[in-house]
Amino acid sequence: MxxxxxxxxxxxxxxxxxxxxxxxxxxxxxxxxxFINIILTVSLNLTNGFVGxxxxxxxxxxxxxxxxxxxxxxxxxxxxxxxxxxxxxxxQLEVPFLAxxxxxxLLAALVAxxxxxxVLRLRGxxxxxxxxxxxxxxxxxxxxxxxxxxxxxxxxxxxxxTNLWWVFGWAVVTVYVVWRLVNSSYGRAMxxxxxxxxxxxxxxxxxxxxxMLAFCVGAFFAGIAGALWGHLITAITPHSFSxxxxxxxxxxxxxxxxxxxxxxxxxxxxxxxxxxxxxxVETSLSLGGHPLYGLSQIIIAVTITLVxxxxxQGLLGGREVQLPRLFDRQxxxxxxxxxxxx
Amino acid sequence: xxxxxxIAQQVVNGLTLGSIYALVAxxxxxxxGILRLINFAxxxxxxxxxxxxxxxxxNTALPLGAAVLLPMIIVGGVGMLVERLAYRPLxxxxxxxxxxxxLAVSSVIxxxxxxxxxxxxxxxxxxxxxxxxxxxxxxSFSTLDVLSxxxxxxxxALLTLFVTRTRVGIAMRACAENLRxxxxxxxxxxxxxxxxxxxGSALAAAAGFMWAGRFGSIEPFMGFLPGLKAFVAAVIxxxxxxxxxxxxxxxxxxxxxxxxxxxxxxxxxxRDAFVFALLLLVLLVRPRGLLATVAEREG
Numbered sequence: 122m123x124x125x126x127x128x129x130x131x132x133x134x135x136x137x138x139x140x141x142x143x144x145x146x147x148x149x150x151x152x153x154x155x156f157i158n159i160i161l162t163v164s165l166n167l168t169n170g171f172v173g174x175x176x177x178x179x180x181x182x183x184x185x186x187x188x189x190x191x192x193x194x195x196x197x198x199x200x201x202x203x204x205x206x207x208x209x210x211x212x213q214l215e216v217p218f219l220a221x222x223x224x225x226x227l228l229a230a231l232v233a234x235x236x237x238x239x240v241l242r243l244r245g246x247x248x249x250x251x252x253x254x255x256x257x258x259x260x261x262x263x264x265x266x267x268x269x270x271x272x273x274x275x276x277x278x279x280x281x282x283t284n285l286w287w288v289f290g291w292a293v294v295t296v297y298v299v300w301r302l303v304n305s306s307y308g309r310a311m312x313x314x315x316x317x318x319x320x321x322x323x324x325x326x327x328x329x330x331x332x333m334l335a336f337c338v339g340a341f342f343a344g345i346a347g348a349l350w351g352h353l354i355t356a357i358t359p360h361s362f363s364x365x366x367x368x369x370x371x372x373x374x375x376x377x378x379x380x381x382x383x384x385x386x387x388x389x390x391x392x393x394x395x396x397x398x399x400x401x402v403e404t405s406l407s408l409g410g411h412p413l414y415g416l417s418q419i420i421i422a423v424t425i426t427l428v429x430x431x432x433x434q435g436l437l438g439g440r441e442v443q444l445p446r447l448f449d450r451q452x453x454x455x456x457x458x459x460x461x462x463x
Numbered sequence: 464x465x466x467x468x469x470i471a472q473q474v475v476n477g478l479t480l481g482s483i484y485a486l487v488a489x490x491x492x493x494x495x496g497i498l499r500l501i502n503f504a505x506x507x508x509x510x511x512x513x514x515x516x517x518x519x520x521x522n523t524a525l526p527l528g529a530a531v532l533l534p535m536i537i538v539g540g541v542g543m544l545v546e547r548l549a550y551r552p553l554x555x556x557x558x559x560x561x562x563x564x565x566l567a568v569s570s571v572i573x574x575x576x577x578x579x580x581x582x583x584x585x586x587x588x589x590x591x592x593x594x595x596x597x598x599x600x601x602x603s604f605s606t607l608d609v610l611s612x613x614x615x616x617x618x619x620a621l622l623t624l625f626v627t628r629t630r631v632g633i634a635m636r637a638c639a640e641n642l643r644x645x646x647x648x649x650x651x652x653x654x655x656x657x658x659x660x661x662x663g664s665a666l667a668a669a670a671g672f673m674w675a676g677r678f679g680s681i682e683p684f685m686g687f688l689p690g691l692k693a694f695v696a697a698v699i700x701x702x703x704x705x706x707x708x709x710x711x712x713x714x715x716x717x718x719x720x721x722x723x724x725x726x727x728x729x730x731x732x733x734r735d736a737f738v739f740a741l742l743l744l745v746l747l748v749r750p751r752g753l754l755a756t757v758a759e760r761e762g
Contacts, residue, residue: 175559239747246501246562247746250694254739257691265732364687368566375563414582415574422570429564430552 125446130293137289149285151397153353156288157346158389160295162373163382164342167299167335168248169371170379171308173315174241174332177367178233178252179343181259184362185232186225186344187351191276192269193221194352199278206268218282222291222348229344230337241332248336256364263359275358283353291349295342300382302338311335315380365418369396372425378435383442388435396421465725468601473724474717479608479677481716482615486670487693488700488708489622490663496639496703497652497659500561504545504568505667506690510683511572512538512668513675514580517587527590531614531672535665542664543657550660551653576683584682587675594676611673618666619709626705631658639703688735692719695742701752710753715741 140152161179168176193216195203200212216224232255240251263270270276302308310331313321322328351357369392377388399417406413428435487509494502515534519525525533549568553561589607596603626632634655637645646652674689675681692715700711719738723731745752 169559173559175562236743239743239750243746243750246499246558247698247750249501249562250691250698251739251742251746253691254695254742257688258736258739261733261736368570371563371566379559413578415577418574419571419578422567422574425567426549426564426571429556429560429567433556433560 125444129444133289137285141285150353151393153283153285153288155390155393156285156292157349157353158370158373158393159292159386160288160342160346160349161370162377162385162389163292163295163299164339164346165370165374166379166382166385167302167311167339168332169374170381170385171303171311171315172332172335174336175246175249176252176336176339177249177364177371178236178255178340179370180362180364180367181252181256182229182233182340182343183347183350183366184256184259184263184357184359185229186222186347187357187362188225188263188270188276189228189344190218190221190225190348191279191351191357193224194218194280194282195276195278196280203276203278204269204271211269218280218287218352222345225348226341226344229347230341233337233340234333237333237336241329241336253364253367256362256367259362260359270359273359275356275361277356279352279355279357281352281355283349288349288353291342291345295345296382296386298338298342303382307331307334312380369421372421374435375425375428376435378437378440381435381437381441384435384437384440387437387442391436392421469724472602473720475602475604475608476724477717477720478713479604479611479673479716480720481713482612483670483673483677483689483712484693484696484715485709485712486615486618486666486673487689488696488712489619489705490667491690491694492697492700492702492705492708493635493639493659493663495697497635497642497656498550498561499558500550500565501694502663503562503565503690504572505663505693506686506688507569507572508538508542508664508686509667509671509674509689510576510681510686511541512671513587513681513685514576515668516672516675517585517681520589527593531669534672535668538668538671539661539665542660542667546657546660551656554653573683573686580683582683584680587679587681589676594679607673607676611676614669614673618669622662622666622705625662631655635659692735692738695738695745698742698752699745701754704752704754707752707754 141149144152161183165176165179168174192200192204192207192211193214196215197213200207204212236251236255240248264273266272303311310321310326311334313324313326314328314331318328347362351361354361373388373392374385375388376392377384377386396417399420403413403417406416432438487505490508491502491505494500494505512534515537516530519530519533520527545568549564550561553564593607593610594605596605624632626636631654634645634650635658637648637650638652638655638659642652645655670689671686674685693712696711696715697708698711699714700707700709702708715738718741719734722737723734
């Protein structure tokens with residue numbers, strides 16, 4: 122960590138203090154969702170942007186993380202009431218939030234590994250269908266495994282642990298880990314796979330292993346995001362994590378530009394705030410007395426189609442935006458630009 | 464353990480469900496074979512077909528045949544239109560770009576339906592003589608079941624004639640084999656692709672009628688699951704191959720019905736999970752499917 126990074130982290134922390142004291146509950150919640158979406162988008166970028174596979178599994182991994190962390194953090198007293206059939210040792214267990222979150226992420230990564238073994242040997246876009254299938258499997262299990270998940274009723278009354286600091290902290294960790302990964306030899310191998318998998322394999326890159334690594338790390342952070350989301354909303358059902366969530370994360374990724382971490386952050390921020398605004402407009406709109414529900418999703422989807430046709434590289438086009446360096450001992454030297462497009 | 468009539472009944476059920484999957488899978492498979500596009504909007508065209516059929520049944524005195532045929536024609540046109548507007552501008556773009564676009568198209572169709580017709584499920588009632596269960600010998604089925612299977616088989620026979628006997632059909636198979644070579648041979652690939660979308664969408668609309676008749680209600684998101692399962696069917700049969708899609712559709716229909724019919728009832732809630740677990744299994748042991756035409760290892 123150099124001085125620049127520390128300075129910007131301190132600046133963000135200060136801004137967050139301000140936000141916490143100035144903003145009302147609604148805006149604080151929107152801000153928390155922005156950070157959760159940053160975690161989701163940056164982690165999805167690893168598989169979809171850097172390796173060039175196409176995962177649609179983020180809703181499934183969120184669901185796994187949310188359910189496991191919920192079962193772990195609920196106090197034994199409420200568990201006895203909500204889930205009487207729970208095994209005794211699990212019923213007595215009460216795990217701190219941080220540990221529950223990490224365990225949720227680890228389980229999501231484990232499931233990703235199980236799905237990845239058959240799928241990641243194949244062409245990248247089989248992954249899209251297999252991960253959507255995983256979403257259906259996770260939902261079906263959540264509906265039918267009533268002893269642990271309470272079935273379609275879902276689990277409510279989760280402790281409201283998630284606050285701005287948790288989501289901010291995890292967003293920083295996600296960005297840091299993904300950034301370090303992408304700018305390491307692993308990351309260069311991933312980008313090589315995206316550009317030409319056959320050539321990468323011929324050069325001695327273990328293609329399947331690197332795809333697996335990206336997919337599992339992405340799933341881990343999606344699981345974390347699910348746990349955070351569950352403890353923010355404090356109620357989860359099998360239908361909380363639908364295809365719509367996955368689609369919206371893909372939209373954020375595409376708008377920001379696949380293969381750019383700063384693009385993901387930008388895309389997640391813009392595409393959380395714009396639909397939030399559109400939704401408020403939508404509820405007040407009508408056409409001859411006919412309400413126009415669904416209009417905001419249509420606008421988003423048409424935007425994506427246009428982005429795909431006219432500006433496929435997204436806002437940042439796979440490049441990174443660098444914040445100005447304020448403390449730099451080598452200011453006289455020309456700056457090496459971090460270019461992840463390789 | 465299981466009586467013979469019970470087993471026969473399950474076979475009949477599998478045949479009906481398999482017909483629907485086969486019809487949807489064909490459209491996905493043709494398009495995938497030519498463009499390497501997983502068309503996530505395919506299931507939504509099934510939904511549009513069901514809504515159109517309902518509108519015709521409720522508001523007009525047209526015979527039932529027209530309520531099946533007209534939506535097929537209209538949805539076939541919609542499929543061509545979608546291809547023209549959303550996919551053709553992306554010709555030559557990375558496969559991922561088309562995949563994302565198909566997700567967006569799916570979202571537009573679903574939310575357009577919600578906006579114009581609301582998200583409420585609607586009852587899809589066919590005349591009583593169609594859905595009444597009749598007992599013939601040891602098994603019982605409705606006239607709709609018979610019609611569904613007969614129609615599916617008839618449409619598939621027509622399609623087989625089309626792709627083996629007509630110029631466009633043969634060109635379509637050539638495109639699936641190798642798009643670039645087909646273009647170099649002077650085949651108008653845009654025309655072939657438009658035909659592929661029209662045929663696939665029309666078949667999906669027919670399947671939509673059967674699906675709606677079978678379950679008795681329709682809603683804007685109804686296309687998601689059959690669309691996804693049909694893809695599983697296409698993968699089982701060998702994606703890109705039309706006979707493969709038919710075979711895969713029936714195999715998946717039987718597998719799903721047998722899973723529910725012959726395993727302990729407390730497992731039947733897991734039937735959708737079973738279908739996708741089957742997909743993972745097939746991808747593990749035979750990723751190119753049973754009748755594969757396309758090389759699907761790393762490419």
